[in-house]
Amino acid sequence: MWEWVWEGIRSGIVTTAYPAREETASGVSPGFPTDLPRTFAAAGEASVAASCCPTEALLSEDQQVVLREPRCIHCYRCLRQTETPLAWQWQGNYEWAVSPHPRVELAKKFGRSFRRSLHLRILDAGACGACLSEIEQLNKPYYNMHRLGFFVTPTPRDADVLVVAGPMTEHMRQPLLSAYEAMPTPKAVLALGACAIFGGVFGTSFASMGGVASLIPVDILVPGCPPPPLAILHALLALIGRVEPAACELNSSSPGGERGD
Amino acid sequence: MAQGLSKNHRQLDLAEAIAKRWHWKVNVSCDTALSQCYVECDRNQLLELCRWLIDDMDYALGSLIVEETNENWLLRYVFYGEPDSEAVHLGLRLDKAEKTTVPSISPIIHAADWQEREAWDLFGLRFEGHPRLIDIVRHEAWPAEIYPMRKNFDGSQPGPHPPVERPFQPYHVVQAPGAFLMPIGPVFSDAAESALFLLESVGEDVIRIWPRFFYKFRGVEKIAEGQAVDRVLLLAERFSGTSSFAHSLAFCQAVEAICRVDLPSRAQALRIVFAELERFRHHVAAIAGICNSTALAVATSQAGILEEEALRLSGTLTGHRYLFGLNKPGGVTLDLNDRQCEDLSSGVQAIFLKLARLYDLLRYSSSFLDRLEEVGMVTKDQARNYGLVGPIARASGLARDLRQVLPYALYSEISFEVPQEEEGDGYARLRLLFREAEQSAKILQKILSFLPPGEIAAREVALKPGAALGWAEAPRGATFHWVRLDEQGRVRRYHLTTPSFTNWHGFHFAAEDFAYQDFPIIMASFGLSNAECDR
Numbered sequence: 190m191w192e193w194v195w196e197g198i199r200s201g202i203v204t205t206a207y208p209a210r211e212e213t214a215s216g217v218s219p220g221f222p223t224d225l226p227r228t229f230a231a232a233g234e235a236s237v238a239a240s241c242c243p244t245e246a247l248l249s250e251d252q253q254v255v256l257r258e259p260r261c262i263h264c265y266r267c268l269r270q271t272e273t274p275l276a277w278q279w280q281g282n283y284e285w286a287v288s289p290h291p292r293v294e295l296a297k298k299f300g301r302s303f304r305r306s307l308h309l310r311i312l313d314a315g316a317c318g319a320c321l322s323e324i325e326q327l328n329k330p331y332y333n334m335h336r337l338g339f340f341v342t343p344t345p346r347d348a349d350v351l352v353v354a355g356p357m358t359e360h361m362r363q364p365l366l367s368a369y370e371a372m373p374t375p376k377a378v379l380a381l382g383a384c385a386i387f388g389g390v391f392g393t394s395f396a397s398m399g400g401v402a403s404l405i406p407v408d409i410l411v412p413g414c415p416p417p418p419l420a421i422l423h424a425l426l427a428l429i430g431r432v433e434p435a436a437c438e439l440n441s442s443s444p445g446g447e448r449g450d
Numbered sequence: 451m452a453q454g455l456s457k458n459h460r461q462l463d464l465a466e467a468i469a470k471r472w473h474w475k476v477n478v479s480c481d482t483a484l485s486q487c488y489v490e491c492d493r494n495q496l497l498e499l500c501r502w503l504i505d506d507m508d509y510a511l512g513s514l515i516v517e518e519t520n521e522n523w524l525l526r527y528v529f530y531g532e533p534d535s536e537a538v539h540l541g542l543r544l545d546k547a548e549k550t551t552v553p554s555i556s557p558i559i560h561a562a563d564w565q566e567r568e569a570w571d572l573f574g575l576r577f578e579g580h581p582r583l584i585d586i587v588r589h590e591a592w593p594a595e596i597y598p599m600r601k602n603f604d605g606s607q608p609g610p611h612p613p614v615e616r617p618f619q620p621y622h623v624v625q626a627p628g629a630f631l632m633p634i635g636p637v638f639s640d641a642a643e644s645a646l647f648l649l650e651s652v653g654e655d656v657i658r659i660w661p662r663f664f665y666k667f668r669g670v671e672k673i674a675e676g677q678a679v680d681r682v683l684l685l686a687e688r689f690s691g692t693s694s695f696a697h698s699l700a701f702c703q704a705v706e707a708i709c710r711v712d713l714p715s716r717a718q719a720l721r722i723v724f725a726e727l728e729r730f731r732h733h734v735a736a737i738a739g740i741c742n743s744t745a746l747a748v749a750t751s752q753a754g755i756l757e758e759e760a761l762r763l764s765g766t767l768t769g770h771r772y773l774f775g776l777n778k779p780g781g782v783t784l785d786l787n788d789r790q791c792e793d794l795s796s797g798v799q800a801i802f803l804k805l806a807r808l809y810d811l812l813r814y815s816s817s818f819l820d821r822l823e824e825v826g827m828v829t830k831d832q833a834r835n836y837g838l839v840g841p842i843a844r845a846s847g848l849a850r851d852l853r854q855v856l857p858y859a860l861y862s863e864i865s866f867e868v869p870q871e872e873e874g875d876g877y878a879r880l881r882l883l884f885r886e887a888e889q890s891a892k893i894l895q896k897i898l899s900f901l902p903p904g905e906i907a908a909r910e911v912a913l914k915p916g917a918a919l920g921w922a923e924a925p926r927g928a929t930f931h932w933v934r935l936d937e938q939g940r941v942r943r944y945h946l947t948t949p950s951f952t953n954w955h956g957f958h959f960a961a962e963d964f965a966y967q968d969f970p971i972i973m974a975s976f977g978l979s980n981a982e983c984d985r
């Protein structure tokens with residue numbers, strides 16, 4: 190047993206200092222294109238430039254190309270595979286959470302008493318595995334979300350937040366509704382990743398409903414495919430009112446679930 | 451060249467052997483480029499051919515592919531064998547008008563059991579002689595007469611939700627005083643993937659398990675139909691995020707086989723780099739999962755640190771922590787410069803050294819070993835009968851690895867070992883994961899030190915109509931992707947056989963007669979992904 194104690198001490202503390210300080214290690218986030226919106230000489234050019242994006246995350250409005258982060262799936266096509274030579278800037282930050290509710294309202298929901306103890310129930314509604322793996326990292330030494338008062342609970346009856354990942358498959362509809370019902374109030378729903386936000390690459394079809402907002406009200410969205418652990422942490426902090434999430438309109442929580450082509 | 455010739459001969463020999471045996475009544479054709487023999491047979495020859503391949507030739511069933519045309523059902527049974535043997539595809543054409551049934555091969559090849567059930571469930575093809583032809587994909591809310599993979603079913607509309615007509619009846623075989631059924635799932639544990647496990651037990655011990663999957667069924671095969679290749683690539687990449695590169699690789703290779711694209715060798719080498727990096731990261735994560743299941747806190751933390759380091763290394767060098775967006779038909783999208791190659795090589799090496807240290811500590815922790823040894827046993831015969839693949843099969847003494855059996859990319863030109871263990875228990879699987887991670891680190895070191903120069907992708911990929919099989923040894927085992935493109939270069943049929951699907955079928959062997967507290971350990975040592983299984 191002593192070897193283990195020694196081994197634990199030997200490896201020291203690796204935990205990130207976020208949110209007190211910014212995390213600067215490389216490889217913690219897949220990043221989004223930055224430097225947008227971008228203005229082009231002609232409207233045609235802009236729409237050609239935006240057409241490389243498979244999920245319509247890049248949108249051309251007249252001469253401008255804008256980015257809708259919730260729809261970006263980090264496919265890097267706008268960076269590596271465009272016909273038009275576009276030197277998109279790319280940046281690996283992670284404070285991505287967006288919410289249809291302003292900070293004060295979010296803070297009101299849970300009040301001060303939840304600030305040091307928020308329990309999460311993770312619900313896999315067809316996630317590919319990467320989103321779930323990123324949540325698991327939060328439980329591990331590098332991120333260690335316990336230090337901030339976030340805990341994963343195995344039962345929805347103890348849960349304050351339902352974290353939903355995946356495009357909301359038909360077969361998980363009933364289990365999700367039961368879990369949501371079983372949660373005590375106040376309760377919040379966090380849509381994790383492009384899939385839970387608008388269906389991701391799976392969209393809406395006979396088998397999936399294209400996002401969790403089509404079933405239950407969502408309080409906060411975390412863009413990304415998958416959202417890196419720090420982005421999830423940022424969203425959780427926003428839920429208890431410690432940071433300000435960017436605003437999004439309610440209907441853009443499920444921005445056009447249709448399967449584009 | 452000499453190698454190519456001997457391969458040609460081997461194929462012709464095999465083709466002749468088959469043709470002779472069946473008195474020239476079957477149609478045999480060879481395709482050297484795809485290294486496969488195609489045998490067109492009829493329903494009366496099917497069983498005998500299968501028996502011959504399995505019993506005499508020691509082949510394994512890889513995949514069962516069903517395709518629908520206007521008049522016919524086309525069934526294709528894919529078999530693969532030992533290293534240096536050709537893949538054999540058996541083709542069976544059935545007339546739709548005749549409303550015929552298909553002879554089931556499950557009684558002789560257990561590996562076909564779930565594959566036939568899936569075909570029944572999605573296409574409504576009745577397999578005659580199948581021991582238990584019940585639904586597997588469609589859950590109880592589905593109307594019985596709707597078969598989602600048929601061409602006349604519109605997959606883009608929301609699914610039908612009538613009130614549940616046939617409530618789910620769990621199976622029940624244990625008859626004993628005090629016997630009860632304990633359901634676990636579909637929402638359970640911390641961040642577990644959705645699935646239902648029904649534990650039949652008498653008191654403290656679990657007698658057996660009935661797993662139920664496809665809660666995560668996203669209908670990938672259906673929604674791929676009619677879409678452009680680069681859209682389907684996104685699906686291939688994202689239906690199983692923890693083995694994304696391997697699956698996108700299999701898909702791209704299928705498209706490249708259809709379009710007869712030759713890849714520059716740098717592209718092929720980079721594919722090996724990314725594939726092995728993914729395998730390495732996956733195995734580190736799987737080892738972390740096993741530590742976690744035994745509640746060994748320090749080891750879990752240590753392994754978790756290594757997993758995150760592997761993720762960061764991937765993120766730093768490729769942009770994406772799970773290696774999304776690196777493949778495209780014709781090559782890869784990202785080059786590594788010399789410096790990055792060095793960083794990757796030394797980064798992986800550093801993580802591996804720490805992993806080796808952790809493994810040494812684990813090996814001498816008797817309390818840890820007690821919980822793994824003789825837990826979740828799968829014997830070699832069971833693995834062979836059920837056609838299990840990947841680390842699970844190799845830990846039971848069945849050393850089959852597609853990188854060796856049907857080499858792709860540059861795997862035929864590099865030397866590596868395919869580790870094998872005999873015991874088939876949880877500890878054997880842990881050892882195997884560790885040894886495979888070691889091999890991946892070695893391959894990475896070797897190939898990164900001399901990446902061939904040149905382009906990273908073929909100049910042009912002209913899409914052609916046709917169909918081909920792509921395969922890869924994913925971190926969890928063999929995966930087969932069948933792709934058919936139509937005249938417009940759109941996907942007409944996409945079929946996936948994944949290692950998790952294949953291996954979950956054999957899970958009940960490992961989960962027989964065990965104590966409750968061993969359940970998480972058995973699960974972790976199998977390390978399968980439901981996303982990969984359910985698609």
Ligand code: SF4
Pocket residue numbers: 222241242243244245246247256260261262263264265266267268
């Ligand atoms: S990375 Fe892909 S999804 Fe995101 S903006 Fe660029 S093209 Fe669109």
Ligand code: SF4
Pocket residue numbers: 315316317318319320354355356381382383384385389390413414415416688691
């Ligand atoms: S958002 Fe991306 S990473 Fe998350 S489940 Fe969907 S495909 Fe996977």
